[in-house]
Amino acid sequence: MNASSWISGLMLKDLLNLRPMTKTLFVMFLIFGVIFIPMGNVMTVYFLLMIFAALLPMTSLSMDDMAKWDRYALTMPVTRKDIVRSKYLMTIMFFGVSIVISGIIAAVSYYLMPETATPFWFIVLVGALGLFYGSLLFPLLYKFGSEKARYMMFVLMAVIGILLVGWFALFGESLNGNLLIYILITAVVSIAAFIASYFVSVRLYEKKEF
Amino acid sequence: MADAICVHELCKKYPDFSLQNISFCLPKGSIMGFIGENGAGKTTTIKTILGIAKKTGGSVKLFGLGFEEHEKEIKNRIGVVFDECSFHDTLTACDVAKILGKIYSAWDDPLFVRYLKQFDLPEKKKIKEYSRGMKMKLGIAAALSHHPDLLILDEPTSGLDPVVREEILDIFLEFIQDEEHSILLSSHITSDLDKIADYLTFIHEGKIVLSTSKDELLEDLGILKCSLEEFDALDKKSFLTYRTNQFGCEVLIKDKLSFIARHPDMIVDPVSTESVMLMYARGTAV
Numbered sequence: 001m002n003a004s005s006w007i008s009g010l011m012l013k014d015l016l017n018l019r020p021m022t023k024t025l026f027v028m029f030l031i032f033g034v035i036f037i038p039m040g041n042v043m044t045v046y047f048l049l050m051i052f053a054a055l056l057p058m059t060s061l062s063m064d065d066m067a068k069w070d071r072y073a074l075t076m077p078v079t080r081k082d083i084v085r086s087k088y089l090m091t092i093m094f095f096g097v098s099i100v101i102s103g104i105i106a107a108v109s110y111y112l113m114p115e116t117a118t119p120f121w122f123i124v125l126v127g128a129l130g131l132f133y134g135s136l137l138f139p140l141l142y143k144f145g146s147e148k149a150r151y152m153m154f155v156l157m158a159v160i161g162i163l164l165v166g167w168f169a170l171f172g173e174s175l176n177g178n179l180l181i182y183i184l185i186t187a188v189v190s191i192a193a194f195i196a197s198y199f200v201s202v203r204l205y206e207k208k209e210f
Numbered sequence: 211m212a213d214a215i216c217v218h219e220l221c222k223k224y225p226d227f228s229l230q231n232i233s234f235c236l237p238k239g240s241i242m243g244f245i246g247e248n249g250a251g252k253t254t255t256i257k258t259i260l261g262i263a264k265k266t267g268g269s270v271k272l273f274g275l276g277f278e279e280h281e282k283e284i285k286n287r288i289g290v291v292f293d294e295c296s297f298h299d300t301l302t303a304c305d306v307a308k309i310l311g312k313i314y315s316a317w318d319d320p321l322f323v324r325y326l327k328q329f330d331l332p333e334k335k336k337i338k339e340y341s342r343g344m345k346m347k348l349g350i351a352a353a354l355s356h357h358p359d360l361l362i363l364d365e366p367t368s369g370l371d372p373v374v375r376e377e378i379l380d381i382f383l384e385f386i387q388d389e390e391h392s393i394l395l396s397s398h399i400t401s402d403l404d405k406i407a408d409y410l411t412f413i414h415e416g417k418i419v420l421s422t423s424k425d426e427l428l429e430d431l432g433i434l435k436c437s438l439e440e441f442d443a444l445d446k447k448s449f450l451t452y453r454t455n456q457f458g459c460e461v462l463i464k465d466k467l468s469f470i471a472r473h474p475d476m477i478v479d480p481v482s483t484e485s486v487m488l489m490y491a492r493g494t495a496v
Binding site for chain 1: 257260261262263264281282283285286288290292294295296297298299300301305308309310311312313314315362
């Protein structure tokens with residue numbers, strides 16, 4: 001049996017556990033979609049989708065904590081690294097799904113209301129911000145446990161929000177001409193942060209005791 | 211005979227508790243009862259053996275293999291049950307089978323379904339709605355369904371009624387029919403261990419005080435009942451621990467037969483697993 005099977009077992013466990021939450025989020029998405037998309041406020045829906053993508057893996061971590069799953073998982077033929085890797089792969093998967101849904105929304109809204117449509121690139125921007133958020137959050141969760149990290153989640157979200165607003169205030173004017181470059185830089189930084197975050201989380205998890 | 215578990219000088223330090231030089235071996239084909247009061251270090255020992263908590267010293271070998279080089283191989287051959295259910299409340303027994311089927315190379319779905327039937331566990335019901343006994347039985351079914359060679363069980367029978375407990379003990383006895391199989395079973399329910407254990411290892415305050423076969427223990431140890439004056443006058447070389455009460459003194463002694471030969475007039479009662487545990491936990495070492 002190969003390594004992908006162990007990882008798919010761990011991911012299946014998370015997906016099964018997240019079923020009820022995914023349903024709730026889907027209903028929320030529909031409600032927000034119905035409200036915001038006709039208003040031409042597609043960006044809000046993108047943000048919402050990316051927040052969901054970041055939120056789901058974090059929720060699975062706290063569910064594991066509650067069930068005392070990790071100590072059991074460590075008796076199974078998986079390594080500590082496999083467990084962390086499954087969480088990161090799942091995060092990539094959720095972001096992938098969110099980006100695809102956002103893309104569909106963008107295409108439809110471009111077709112129906114071309115005057116209010118936002119460029120496709122904005123999806124990359126929002127996705128990158130979400131991924132960056134997740135990259136910071138994972139190590140915090142592994143270091144402090146889901147109980148304490150829950151508050152940090154909101155603090156972190158506020159900090160990123162404030163930084164964004166500040167950034168817009170300072171450099172907002174130069175945005176128009178160089179938008180694509182800024183978006184690409186953000187995306188590259190986020191992906192680098194995500195990869196670095198994986199290695200940090202593996203190290204933190206290797207040291208963890210249950 | 212090869213050992214399923216061999217622990218040598220295992221140490222684990224916490225700020226307020228430590229395991230000190232834990233050593234014992236569980237021979238293949240047998241059941242070892244791991245006995246101690248709450249907080250004696252049973253769970254910590256098991257977690258340290260499994261690498262869930264990191265040891266600060268000593269060595270652990272399972273099936274003669276070290277964890278560092280053979281982690282996945284060892285883990286494929288063991289089944290573990292903790293004192294609390296480790297599966298998420300939102301899952302069903304069916305979900306558990308799907309997940310573990312992907313993780314264990316030798317997962318046996320029909321066998322798992324058979325255990326569910328035998329234990330009266332509904333497949334489609336959420337684990338949230340299971341009783342404590344049902345959760346425990348689900349854990350045991352899951353631990354048995356990938357054909358492990360070794361079961362490591364941390365208080366699998368605590369908090370269960372006598373009927374369920376006996377049912378579970380029967381399953382362990384059935385499992386051990388195969389001579390390649392072994393069980394390490396921690397418990398403070400000494401009557402369970404009296405029924406099934408071949409070996410007994412006593413732990414107290416993070417130290418192993420005794421590790422021996424049950425037959426040897428029952429043959430070798432005795433409880434001497436005497437007055438305080440007699441206690442002071444006697445040669446203490448075969449004394450292990452003692453307790454005083456209003457009538458005098460109870461002493462846990464080893465080498466019972468030779469003691470009786472030397473002191474034919476004294477009363478020496480046979481021991482039970484429970485009395486040995488109590489004498490070590492509450493008595494004073496001589």
